[in-house]
Amino acid sequence: MISNQILQSTIDGLKGITKRDITVMDVEGSVLATTEDIDIGSQVPTVPDLIHSKAESMLIQGYQYFKVFDEHTVEYVVSIKGEDEDVYKVGKITAFQIQNLLVAYKERFDKDNFIKNLLLDNMLLVDIYTRAKKLHIENNINRIVFLIESNNDRDTNSSVMDIIRSLFPAKTRDFITAVDENNIILVKDVSEDSQRGVMEKTAKSIVDTLSSEAMGRVRVALGSVVNDLKDISRSYKEAKMALEVGKIFYEDKLIINYNRLGIGRLIYQLPLSLCKMYIDEIFKDIKVGDFDEETLNTINKFFENSLNVSETSRQLYIHRNTLVYRLDKLQKNTGLDIRTFEDAITFKIALMVAKYMNYMEKSGY
Structure with a gap:
C-alpha cells in the first residue's frame, strides 16, 4: 500500500501541471489525499456505486471517477471535477501514475521480504535462486553486509533509514532493510572495488553523515565480501558478531570490521x-x-x-x-x-x- 504522503505528493505534482483538483479515495470512499478543500478521512458516498459497477470510470454529479487497479482488484478511486475530455485525460493519467506506483512499491516490498528472509536464513537453497530470478536480482556479484546500530526511538530510526537510502540512491544492486527496531542493514554491491579500505571508508561516511544529522551515536559493523546470494546470511552473521565483539572489547570504535577483530574474536568464541x-x-x-x-x-x-x-x-x-x-x-x-x-x-x-x-x-x- 502506498503511503498517503506519497499519494498527496503525486497529485500535488499533477495539479501543478494540469491545473485540475484531484482527490484519491479508498474503495469505501474515504478521502486519502486531495488538492480540494475536503477533509482527509471524510466519506464520498458515490464511490461504492463505481466499485460495484463493471465500468472503469464513471461520471457522477459533475465529477469523473476512475478506478485504480492492483492487478485485477480495485485499490483506489480517483475523482476530478468536470465533464470535458481534458478532465477525462487527466483522470486516466492520474490513475495510470498511481497504478505504476503500486507496481513499484509492490516490487520493492517483495525485494525487501526476499532480502530479509535471505539474511535470516529462512529460505531453501532452490527458492533463493528462483525468487531472485523473478525479482531480477543478480546472483554472482560481490556484496557485503553493513549492520548499522542506532539506539534511538522508532521515529528516529525511520529517519536514519531515509538518510541511508539517500546516501545510496538509485542503486538497483543495493538493498536497505531492517530486521528489528535498532538495526538497519545495508547489503551493498561492491563489485567495482571490494578492497577492505574502501569498505571502511563507506562505513565512515555512514557514521559521519548520521552524526552530522544529529542522529546520536551509531556503530557500523561489516561482514565479509561474498559472491553468492546464499552467502549473504553469513556476511550478516559476521557483522552481528563484529558488533557484539566491538561492544565488549572495542567500546570506543564506531566502525568494527569482522576481518579485524583480532584476539577479541578468539576470546568471544x-x-x-x-x-x-x-x-x-x-x-x-x-x-x-x-x-x-x-x-x-x-x-x-x-x-x-x-x-x-x-x-x-x-x-x-x-x-x-x-x-x-x-x-x-x-x-x-x-x-x-x-x-x-x-x-x-x-x-x-x-x-x-x-x-x-x-x-x-x-x-x-
Missing part, C-alpha cells in the same frame, strides 16, 4: 568454563574487580604505549619512579611483571577474558 579456568589460573584469588581505577588506567596506558615506561609516565603526568612503583606493586600482587613481553601478553588476555565474562554475565548467559 571460548566457552565460559574455559575462560573461568584461565582467570583462576592467572589471578588465583584476585578478582579483576579488585583492581582500583588508578591501577587499571595505568595498565591500559602502559599497553597503549607498547610497554614504554617513559612515554606512559609522561602521558599519566606522573614521575617515572611512581610508575615503576605501581608496576612493582602489581607484580607483587599478581606475580606478573608486565614490563616483560610474555607477562604483558598474559595479563592483557586475562583482562579481555575477564571483560568478556562480565559482559556475558550481565547479558544473562
